[in-house]
Amino acid sequence: MLKPLPPALTIVPPRRPLIGRVTPPGSKSITNRALLLAALADGTNRLTGALKSKDTVLMAAALRQMGVSVDEPDATTFVVTGTGRLAAPSGPLFLGNAGTATRFLTAAVATVEGAVIVDGDEDMRLRPIAPLVSALRSLGIEAEAPTGCPPVTVHGRGSFGRGRVEIDASLSSQYVSALLMAAPLGDGPIEVALTGKDIGARGYVDLTVAAMTVFGASVEQVDAGTWRIQPTGYRAADFHIEPDASAATYLWGAEVLTGGRIDLGVEAEDFTQPDAAAQAVLAQFPNMPAVIDGSQMQDAVPTLAVVAAFNQTPVRFVGIANLRVKETDRIRAVANELNRILPGLAREEGDDLVVASDPNLAARARPARIETYHDHRIAMSFALAGLLVEGITILDPACTGKTYPDYWEMLAGLGVDLRPA
Ligand SMILES: O=C(O)C1=C[C@@H](OP(=O)(O)O)[C@@H](O)[C@H](O)C1
Numbered sequence: 032m033l034k035p036l037p038p039a040l041t042i043v044p045p046r047r048p049l050i051g052r053v054t055p056p057g058s059k060s061i062t063n064r065a066l067l068l069a070a071l072a073d074g075t076n077r078l079t080g081a082l083k084s085k086d087t088v089l090m091a092a093a094l095r096q097m098g099v100s101v102d103e104p105d106a107t108t109f110v111v112t113g114t115g116r117l118a119a120p121s122g123p124l125f126l127g128n129a130g131t132a133t134r135f136l137t138a139a140v141a142t143v144e145g146a147v148i149v150d151g152d153e154d155m156r157l158r159p160i161a162p163l164v165s166a167l168r169s170l171g172i173e174a175e176a177p178t179g180c181p182p183v184t185v186h187g188r189g190s191f192g193r194g195r196v197e198i199d200a201s202l203s204s205q206y207v208s209a210l211l212m213a214a215p216l217g218d219g220p221i222e223v224a225l226t227g228k229d230i231g232a233r234g235y236v237d238l239t240v241a242a243m244t245v246f247g248a249s250v251e252q253v254d255a256g257t258w259r260i261q262p263t264g265y266r267a268a269d270f271h272i273e274p275d276a277s278a279a280t281y282l283w284g285a286e287v288l289t290g291g292r293i294d295l296g297v298e299a300e301d302f303t304q305p306d307a308a309a310q311a312v313l314a315q316f317p318n319m320p321a322v323i324d325g326s327q328m329q330d331a332v333p334t335l336a337v338v339a340a341f342n343q344t345p346v347r348f349v350g351i352a353n354l355r356v357k358e359t360d361r362i363r364a365v366a367n368e369l370n371r372i373l374p375g376l377a378r379e380e381g382d383d384l385v386v387a388s389d390p391n392l393a394a395r396a397r398p399a400r401i402e403t404y405h406d407h408r409i410a411m412s413f414a415l416a417g418l419l420v421e422g423i424t425i426l427d428p429a430c431t432g433k434t435y436p437d438y439w440e441m442l443a444g445l446g447v448d449l450r451p452a
């Protein structure tokens with residue numbers, strides 16, 4: 032009923048608890064790992080429970096460009112058939128602003144014979160990839176990204192090499208996941224070792240290792256920062272993908288803000304994705320902690336910050352520096368838009384975000400047109416403010432299509448009145 036989505040949507044506060052059953056879409060992180068690993072396996076793989084959204088559709092399209100067959104028998108299934116090798120594409124791979132697809136493929140295309148250009152949209156072209164390019168070069172793979180961001184040209188030579196590769200992943204754990212997933216296509220064992228500061232969201236590397244294992248890889252964790260991978264290639268597998276934990280945070284947020292009960296069909300502790308940890312923090316609302324370390328649940332920080340605006344006491348978010356290199360600078364975006372709702376509600380302190388919090392916010396806030404900066408998470412998290420505050424309008428609501436195309440239908444299904452604005 033809401034499709035096509037209007038340029039802006041106003042949320043009418045429901046003034047009652049939201050109660051219902053909602054199955055979040057499949058995990059973006061796991062879907063894009065599974066698509067790649069299936070494409071690198073020799074045979075047919077059935078991926079069920081998958082996410083179909085902009086980020087995964089772009090990954091699937093790029094794999095098709097490299098000779099992989101990707102069928103879509105229904106709304107949540109991909110059937111992927113490959114030969115164990117990616118073929119050289121006839122043109123650049125365009126990956127929009129999908130960090131997973133861009134980073135994972137930058138490493139994987141080194142196994143192609145020939146030059147491959149990995150590119151994205153204007154926002155992706157601002158997201159750093161130089162550390163991953165340097166790591167590829169240290170394996171003897173010619174690659175360049177003149178601006179330090181996409182486009183990247185990788186001169187694939189049919190194998191991922193061998194030996195030790197070091198990576199500074201303080202800006203993105205996706206660099207580590209990218210190297211790990213390409214490593215079984217080496218011509219000898221490969222050791223991936225972290226340098227620099229520890230990485231945020233280690234849980235994403237665990238997700239990578241778990242998915243690789245499903246597709247037959249041998250990954251040994253040598254120590255906290257080193258993994259050894261054998262040159263086994265991948266074997267085809269069927270894989271069921273769990274719901275998206277970052278998507279679940281909006282439902283948990285809606286629940287605590289309205290005092291409702293939304294059954295996701297899965298408990299927070301049953302997720303393997305790092306953002307599921309946000310549920311325990313949200314459950315403390317309206318007494319959320321004074322300091323929240325967002326480093327291990329980064330994509331949940333916009334959700335937590337919007338909910339924190341209604342908390343009894345202020346909340347400081349720490350460990351979130353790399354939110355500045357996500358779809359947009361999320362520290363700035365969240366601060367700007369909270370201040371649009373009530374001046375002084377949030378401020379940046381270095382790379383911390385401090386949310387002043389106001390338990391009477393619903394009464395004091397002003398109508399606000401929320402800028403979303405092409406960032407699905409800014410749109411989805413600020414929609415939560417609209418559940419309590421009169422006059423919240425979300426600009427470019429279609430940007431949720433990156434990971435949650437049915438977000439607005441889901442809210443409408445819970446009885447929330449959404450009006451084109
Ligand atoms: O590996 C993954 O699936 C992801 C890792 C995180 O990014 P960084 O590793 O860039 O922090 C997260 O923000 C992103 O949405 C998904």
Ligand SMILES: C=C(OP(=O)(O)O)C(=O)O
Nearest residue numbers: 128129130131330357358
């Ligand atoms: C940071 C995100 O995505 P990605 O890095 O995969 O583009 C996200 O989904 O919040």
